[in-house]
Every structure is written in C-alpha cells, then in structure tokens.
Amino acid sequence: MTLGITISVSAQQQDSTYYLNDVVVTGTRTPKLLKDAPIQTRLITAADIEKVDATNVEDLLQQEMPGAEFSYAMNQKKHMNLCGFGGQGLLFLVDGERLAGETMDDVDFTRLNMANVERIEIVRGAASALYGSNAGGGVINIITKEQTTPWTLHLNGRLARHNERRYGGAYGVRGKWLQNTLNVNHTSTDNFNVHNAKNPSTQVVATVYGDRTWNIKDRLVFTPTEKLKLVGRAGFFYRELTRTADAPERYRDFNAGLRGFWDICKSDNLELSYSFDQYDKSDYYKIPHLDVRDYSNVQNTFRGVYNHHDWDTGNILTIGTDFMHDYLMNKNMGCLSESQNTFDAFIQYDWLINAQWELVSAVRYDYFSDHKGARFTPKVTARYQPIDNLNLRLGYGMGFRAPALKEKYYNFDMVGIWIIRGNPDLKSELSHNFNASADYTTGHYNLTIAAYYNDVRNKLATGVPHYQSNDNKQLYLDYTNLENYAIYGGDVTVQARWDNGLSTRLSYAYTNERLPKDKEGHTINNQYIPARRHSLTARVDWDKQFTRDYGLLLSLSGRFLSDVKNVEFIDYYDISQGTNTIHYPAYTLWKLSVTQRFGTACRLTCTADNLLNYKPKYYYFNSPMTDGINLMLGLSVDIDRLF
Amino acid sequence: MFEELYDTPTESINIREGQLYVDASSWLHWYYLDFNTANRNFAEGGTSSAFVRYEIPTEALNHSANPTSTTSCAGIYTYWYDVFGTGLSNHEFRSFTPTTSQPEPASWHIAVHRNNVRTNGGAVHETSYTSMNDLPESSEAFAEATFTEDVWNELDVWTVQAQMLQGLIGNQGIKVNPILSSWLKVSIPPVPPTFTLNNHVFIIRMNDGTYAAVQLQNYQSPAGTKCCLTINYKYPY
Numbered sequence: 001m002t003l004g005i006t007i008s009v010s011a012q013q014q015d016s017t018y019y020l021n022d023v024v025v026t027g028t029r030t031p032k033l034l035k036d037a038p039i040q041t042r043l044i045t046a047a048d049i050e051k052v053d054a055t056n057v058e059d060l061l062q063q064e065m066p067g068a069e070f071s072y073a074m075n076q077k078k079h080m081n082l083c084g085f086g087g088q089g090l091l092f093l094v095d096g097e098r099l100a101g102e103t104m105d106d107v108d109f110t111r112l113n114m115a116n117v118e119r120i121e122i123v124r125g126a127a128s129a130l131y132g133s134n135a136g137g138g139v140i141n142i143i144t145k146e147q148t149t150p151w152t153l154h155l156n157g158r159l160a161r162h163n164e165r166r167y168g169g170a171y172g173v174r175g176k177w178l179q180n181t182l183n184v185n186h187t188s189t190d191n192f193n194v195h196n197a198k199n200p201s202t203q204v205v206a207t208v209y210g211d212r213t214w215n216i217k218d219r220l221v222f223t224p225t226e227k228l229k230l231v232g233r234a235g236f237f238y239r240e241l242t243r244t245a246d247a248p249e250r251y252r253d254f255n256a257g258l259r260g261f262w263d264i265c266k267s268d269n270l271e272l273s274y275s276f277d278q279y280d281k282s283d284y285y286k287i288p289h290l291d292v293r294d295y296s297n298v299q300n301t302f303r304g305v306y307n308h309h310d311w312d313t314g315n316i317l318t319i320g321t322d323f324m325h326d327y328l329m330n331k332n333m334g335c336l337s338e339s340q341n342t343f344d345a346f347i348q349y350d351w352l353i354n355a356q357w358e359l360v361s362a363v364r365y366d367y368f369s370d371h372k373g374a375r376f377t378p379k380v381t382a383r384y385q386p387i388d389n390l391n392l393r394l395g396y397g398m399g400f401r402a403p404a405l406k407e408k409y410y411n412f413d414m415v416g417i418w419i420i421r422g423n424p425d426l427k428s429e430l431s432h433n434f435n436a437s438a439d440y441t442t443g444h445y446n447l448t449i450a451a452y453y454n455d456v457r458n459k460l461a462t463g464v465p466h467y468q469s470n471d472n473k474q475l476y477l478d479y480t481n482l483e484n485y486a487i488y489g490g491d492v493t494v495q496a497r498w499d500n501g502l503s504t505r506l507s508y509a510y511t512n513e514r515l516p517k518d519k520e521g522h523t524i525n526n527q528y529i530p531a532r533r534h535s536l537t538a539r540v541d542w543d544k545q546f547t548r549d550y551g552l553l554l555s556l557s558g559r560f561l562s563d564v565k566n567v568e569f570i571d572y573y574d575i576s577q578g579t580n581t582i583h584y585p586a587y588t589l590w591k592l593s594v595t596q597r598f599g600t601a602c603r604l605t606c607t608a609d610n611l612l613n614y615k616p617k618y619y620y621f622n623s624p625m626t627d628g629i630n631l632m633l634g635l636s637v638d639i640d641r642l643f
Numbered sequence: 644m645f646e647e648l649y650d651t652p653t654e655s656i657n658i659r660e661g662q663l664y665v666d667a668s669s670w671l672h673w674y675y676l677d678f679n680t681a682n683r684n685f686a687e688g689g690t691s692s693a694f695v696r697y698e699i700p701t702e703a704l705n706h707s708a709n710p711t712s713t714t715s716c717a718g719i720y721t722y723w724y725d726v727f728g729t730g731l732s733n734h735e736f737r738s739f740t741p742t743t744s745q746p747e748p749a750s751w752h753i754a755v756h757r758n759n760v761r762t763n764g765g766a767v768h769e770t771s772y773t774s775m776n777d778l779p780e781s782s783e784a785f786a787e788a789t790f791t792e793d794v795w796n797e798l799d800v801w802t803v804q805a806q807m808l809q810g811l812i813g814n815q816g817i818k819v820n821p822i823l824s825s826w827l828k829v830s831i832p833p834v835p836p837t838f839t840l841n842n843h844v845f846i847i848r849m850n851d852g853t854y855a856a857v858q859l860q861n862y863q864s865p866a867g868t869k870c871c872l873t874i875n876y877k878y879p880y
Contacts (some may be wrong), residue, residue, distance in 0.1 A: 197727070254644070287862075288863070290865065
C-alpha cells in the first residue's frame with residue numbers, strides 16, 4: 001500500500017538519526033516524512049517509549065514533552081495541561097479515532113496504555129484545524145503497531161512500590177492476506193496515604209488512589225489485493241478504583257471499528273471508516289451486589305477521506321467528511337440523557353510550489369444539530385527549506401470548540417458548595433492560532449525552535465459563583481463564555497547523538513497563560529490550576545552492545561517545572577470572603593534506569609524513579625503524587641526470538 | 644447499550660419482621676426509635692417507619708457562653724480536623740456556639756444520627772456473635788458482661804458542614820454510646836472517608852431493665868446513599 005507517500009531517493013539517503021525519514025500522518029491526514037511535514041509534528045517513537053518504560057500516556061508525555069503537566073481536578077480526576085490548553089481543548093486519537101467519555105473534561109488517560117504503540121504524533125495548536133471541535137490546543141495521535149513478521153509473542157511484567165504491578169502480552173500472526181494482533185494488559189496499584197504539613201494554603205490530597213485496569217484489544221487486517229486493505233478492531237477496557245471500600249467505582253469502555261483503504265489508482269485513494277466507542281461509569285455496591293451505571297457516552301462515527309496525488313507536481317488534494325452521533329447519559333444532568341449529531345466536511349490542498357516552498361491551505365465546516373450550531377474554520381501553513389536539513393514553518397489556524405452536551409445540560413450539586421449548571425445558550429469557543437517553527441539538523445546535532453500565540457474568544461468554562469436573585473442560600477456556578485484571552489509561548493529542543501552510543505536531549509518550554517475573566521471583568525473560579533511558565537525535560541542515554549548476546553542501556557532523565565500562582569476563593573462556602581493568590585511550588589524529578597539486553601529476546605530493566613527522594617511538603621492538586629524513591633523491576637521477553 | 648451488565652437500583656426497601664430501616668444520612672437530625680413501636684408496627688402489618696425525626700438545634704442562643712472544649716454544654720462545638728494530614732485523630736477546638744438542648748420524644752430507646760447512636764439512659768455490650776440466629780436464648784447469658792453507658796462527645800456528631808473544605812466541622816455536643824456507635828466506623832484518611840461496618844451483635848440494656856439485641860446489616864440505601872441503616876433487632880431479648 002503506497003497511500004500516496006512521497007519518498008524521494010535523496011530523502012532516503014539522509015541521516016535518519018532523528019527519525020526525519022519516519023512517516024507522520026496527523027498534521028495533514030496524508031502520510032509525510034517527518035522532515036517534509038508542512039505542519040510541525042513532534043514524534044515520539046516506540047524506542048522512546050521503551051526508554052521511558054511508560055505504562056500509559058501520562059508517564060510518557062510528562063517525561064518527553066516540556067509543557068505537558070498532569071494534575072488532579074476534583075476527586076482526583078486527572079487533568080492534562082499542554083502549553084495552556086487542556087481537557088476539552090486537546091484531542092486524543094488512537095489510530096485517528098476519537099475517544100468517547102470524559103472525567104472532568106479529560107479523556108480517561110489510563111485507557112491509553114503504551115503497549116504495542118508504534119509512535120505518537122503531537123501537533124500543537126489549531127494548525128490541526130482539520131480535526132475541528134476540541135482540537136484548538138492540539139492533537140495527540142497514538143498509532144499502534146502493524147504486524148510485520150509471521151508471528152510474534154511478547155510478554156512483559158513490572159513490579160514497583162505500592163504493590164504496583166504491570167503485566168502485558170501481545171500475540172501477532174501474519175499470513176498472505178491476514179494479520180492479527182491481540183493485546184492484553186493488566187495494571188494494579190494500591191491506594192496509599194501521603195502526609196501533608198500543617199496549614200496548607202489550599203486543598204490537598206491525603207490519599208492517592210490506585211486502581212486496577214484491564215485492557216484487551218484485537219486488530220485484524222485483511223489485504224485481499226494490493227489495492228485494498230480492511231482493518232477491523234475491537235477492544236474492551238475496565239478500570240476499578242476504590243475510594244469507598246464497599247462501593248468501588250468502575251469504568252468500562254467498549255470499542256470497535258472497521259476501516260477500509262482503497263488505492264483507486266496510482267494517484268487516488270479513498271479511506272472509509274466506522275467507529276463505535278462507549279465509555280461507562282458505574283458504582284458497585286458490594287453489600288447488595290448492585291452495579292449501578294451513572295454515566296454513559298456513546299459515539300458512532302462514520303468517516304470518508306479522499307486523496308488525489310498529482311505525481312508530476314507533488315501536490316495533494318484531500319477531501320473528507322465525518323458524521324458522528326453523540327449520546328450522553330449522566331445522572332447529573334437534569335434530563336438524564338441527551339444526544340446530538342455532528343457533521344463536518346473539509347478540503348485541503350497541499351501545494352508544493354518548488355523545491356524550497358510548500359503551502360498547505362484548508363477549510364473545514366462543522367455542523368452541530370443541538371441548537372443548530374455551524375462554523376467554517378480555515379488554516380494555512382507554509383514550509384520553507386532554504387538549505388538541506390533546515391525547515392522553517394509559519395502557520396495560522398482557526399480553532400473551534402462547540403459546547404459539549406455536559407456544558408449545556410449539567411446539573412450537579414458539588415458537595416454542598418454550589419450547584420454546577422449547564423447553559424444551553426453557550427456560544428462556541430473560537431481561537432486564532434499563529435505558530436512559527438524552525439528545525440535544523442547537522443551531523444550529530446538537531447535543534448528545534450517553535451513559538452505560538454493563541455487568541456481565545458468566548459472560552460467555555462464555569463464562571464463566577466452567584467446566588468439566584470430571590471435566594472441568597474444556594475450558590476450556583478454556571479457554564480458560560482468568558483472574556484477573550486491569550487496564551488503564548490514557545491519551546492526549544494536540542495538533541496545530540498554520537499557514534500559511541502551516547503545521546504542526549506534537552507527541551508525547554510515557556511508558556512504564558514493569561515487567565516480569563518468573565519464578560520464583566522470578574523475573577524472566575526478557575527476549574528484547573530494554570531500552566532507553569534517554565535518547564536524543562538532532560539535525558540542522557542548511553543547504549544552499548546558489548547557482545548552479540550549482551551547489551552546495556554543506561555538512561556538518566558528528569559523534568560523541572562517552575563512555580564505557578566492561581567487565584568482561588570478563600571472559603572468556598574463563603575465566597576464573600578474574596579479570593580487569595582495561592583502559590584504552588586516548583587519541583588524537579590529524576591529517574592535512572594538500567595536496561596540489560598540478553599540476546600535479542602530478553603530485557604531486564606531496573607529503575608529508580610524519583611531518584612532524589614523528593615517528597616512534597618503539601619500534596620496540592622498539581623504536586624507530583626510521590627512519597628519518595630520508587631524502585632521498579634521489569635522484564636520483557638519476545639518469545640518468538642528465542643527460537 | 645450493554646444494559647445487561649448493570650443493575651437498576653430499586654427505591655423500595657424490603658424489610659422483614661425483626662428488621663428496621665432508617666435513612667439517617669442527614670447531618671441535621673436525630674432519628675429516635677422505641678422498640679415497642681417497631682413491634683407494634685409489625686404486629687399491625689404497618690409499613691410506616693418506627694423512627695421519629697428531631698432536628699439538631701444549631702441556632703445560637705442570645706446569651707453568651709464561653710466554655711472550653713471540655714465543658715458539657717449543649718451547643719455546636721467547632722473543631723479543626725487534620726483531614727488532609729494525619730487524619731481525624733489530630734484535631735483542635737476552635738469555637739463554641741450555645742444552642743438549646745436536643746429535643747426528644749417522650750418515649751424512646753435509641754437514637755441514630757449517621758454513624759452515631761445514643762441510648763436513653765441505657766448501656767451497651769458488644770458480643771462476638773455475627774448472626775442474630777446464633778444468640779443465646781435470652782439476655783441472661785450476658786448478665787456478667789460489661790455494659791458501657793453513653794459518654795459526652797463533641798467530636799463525632801458532625802452537624803455543620805459549612806466550612807468542611809477548611810477542615811472545620813461543627814459538632815453537636817451530646818452524650819453518645821461509643822460501643823454501639825462502633826457498628827459503623829468512619830475513617831479519615833483516606834479522603835473521602837472510609838465506612839467500615841462492624842457486623843457484631845450488640846446487647847442494649849435499657850433504663851427500664853429490658854434488653855434488646857441489635858445488629859447493623861447494611862449502611863447503604865439501594866441507590867448507594869451512606870448512613871441509610873438496615874438494622875436487625877430482637878426486643879424484648
């Protein structure tokens with residue numbers, strides 16, 4: 001299957017040290033070599049994932065992406081902030097498909113385990129306007145591995161503190177027309193208590209909740225001819241978290257999909273797909289043996305994408321459309337369940353002007369049946385390559401987010417503090433994203449610099465708590481459109497790899513998230529702690545193959561996050577006392593791991609996480625939930641390579 | 644979809660003879676029980692609850708009072724709890740608001756408030772039995788047992804939750820029975836609290852010399868609300 005990719009002879013001969021010849025698809029929805037991608041794409045490969053020994057996407061991104069921070073929202077729901085965007089502003093995809101369900105606006109990150117992941121592509125900002133609603137802050141696309149050999153059987157396990165266990169297995173077979181991959185993964189961690197010093201400035205965490213997860217996925221690929229490829233998949237996810245001994249919380253996801261790729265001719269191809277995803281939450285009451293569902297989000301999505309590749313000029317025309325039926329049942333909505341249909345269509349033209357210049361322009365139309373919202377969003381990106389291995393990119397994208405069903409119809413009494421209410425009259429959130437980047441590779445070194453500016457209009461969020469006009473007892477916190485605000489920042493990454501097995505990477509990100517106020521200029525109740533202004537990630541690896549049967553990888557990695565301030569109510573039960581500025585301290589965490597390779601089949605990894613034994617004085621919602629150094633022992637075996 | 648995986652809670656409470664149910668989840672009320680009323684209800688085939696609800700006084704009295712944390716005056720005792728640190732065991736007295744005394748019906752044996760239980764001048768012994776059916780024939784078997792009377796408490800009857808997020812809780816100062824209240828233990832940490840059910844049978848010696856045997860069977864409603872108590876009982880015992 002060619003899928004219309006352009007790989008010139010000269011490109012293949014270039015240095016592949018920094019994966020510049022790897023294919024990425026997320027930015028333009030057409031396969032492109034990383035070095036030729038007109039939209040700057042951060043690529044995290046399977047090798048990177050292996051080095052980090054990441055269990056899920058949280059482990060990985062906070063180590064690999066400066067500016068990515070995972071913190072807690074209410075009830076220890078995980079919230080991700082990526083350069084000032086989070087929750088509903090970031091779009092997570094698995095093989096290009098959206099995920100149903102949310103907890104405090106974010107997807108369930110524990111669903112996104114790193115087993116059998118080929119690579120992760122990250123496109124920041126609304127340069128990814130092709131993805132429409134929810135992609136204003138960026139797209140994170142997790143792409144799973146294809147089966148390339150007749151059979152593989154991979155088993156792995158890891159043990160760590162707090163009875164943390166991770167077991168996984170992947171079995172794959174490939175024949176002339178068929179290939180199948182089955183993945184089964186299980187994780188578990190105990191709850192543990194952490195100790196806070198006296199007089200914290202704001203809310204802190206006293207118990208960190210562990211959980212048990214099961215993740216089962218099967219993927220079947222049928223290639224009846226060279227021009228046709230059909231991919232079927234099915235998956236099940238289960239997570240149980242025990243906050244109350246007799247009533248553990250359960251999270252389940254059921255997903256399935258069918259996708260077809262057809263190379264109509266040398267220059268044209270068509271992709272059609274259907275995707276089903278259902279994410280449920282329930283509470284299991286142990287004494288009466290009742291498993292009661294209180295949330296269900298079901299998404300049925302149909303998609304079609306057509307590509308025309310003009311081989312003479314290198315230009316690519318992409319036309320696509322999506323239809324999604326979105327159903328939400330939530331016991332905290334007044335009407336219990338709501339649904340809506342969404343439709344979009346987009347057209348994109350990738351114009352290779354000459355050897356130095358490339359211009360990608362696109363426009364997208366979105367329609368939402370609930371309150372009949374509609375929007376056109378354009379984007380344009382230019383790539384200029386003045387010399388070999390230097391790429392300059394400049395882009396503009398309009399980001400757009402329609403109000404979620406929850407934001408329109410929610411009605412939730414938050415532990416007696418206030419009632420969070422949906423607002424059916426919300427307008428869509430709009431953002432103007434400007435970005436510029438440069439990447440340069442020479443010899444052993446690679447440098448990437450990027451900057452962005454986001455102007456956000458009508459941000460969707462909860463506003464200022466208020467009393468009803470005729471009642472001064474019950475506080476309400478309504479979803480609303482906030483005043484316009486801006487997020488801007490940039491990042492620099494320097495990488496070096498030498499022939500002696502030594503490699504290093506240093507990344508720094510600056511984020512300025514100027515927090516919005518409501519339309520009247522009042523300070524709002526920020527749902528989430530804002531982004532930290534400075535963050536840095538660092539990694540040094542030394543990889544040496546001593547003999548044919550023995551190799552060693554030493555990895556030292558760390559991250560630093562600067563302090564951050566947030567305006568919060570002094571007393572949530574008495575907002576007349578006003579607000580306080582809460583200071584959240586900076587911190588740094590380091591990890592050392594030693595991986596020994598025995599033959600080509602076995603890997604033994606010993607890791608000391610939180611190497612400096614850092615223990616926060618206060619476990620605020622954005623503190624690292626660690627109570628000291630964590631020693632981990634992992635083993636992975638490729639059974640097929642033993643023979 | 645997948646509805647068959649889940650259950651639909653029923654709001655109807657099915658209790659049999661010798662069993663009681665009360666939604667005692669309110670922070671602001673005591674629920675009083677006279678076992679004679681409960682027996683009479685069952686004898687008459689009635690379905691009405693034998694529990695009678697009385698509000699906890701929280702309105703401040705006009706005259707000022709300034710007790711220390713050990714003074715046994717009716718009122719709301721506000722304590723700070725180290726909820727996010729070492730837990731409930733670490734607490735400090737912060738303020739006192741005098742109120743009227745707790746109103747109560749003319750005749751009652753026990754009263755429940757969430758996980759707290761009082762007796763009307765009675766005393767309680769915790770047995771090692773975990774089934775009402777295994778109990779000795781009568782209470783005479785416990786004649787030599789140690790019974791514990793109600794004791795003054797200003798830490799556990801959580802009444803005012805207005806400043807809960809700051810770790811401040813207003814508690815009613817009142818006598819409660821520590822033995823019988825141990826049938827449902829609330830622990831912090833973790834947060835939110837853990838509820839632990841003690842399924843032992845308790846023997847209550849009333850102030851009129853009669854005895855009752857009680858056992859907490861469940862503390863959740865069919866919809867999962869905590870402090871909705873299903874109680875097995877035998878009276879007179």
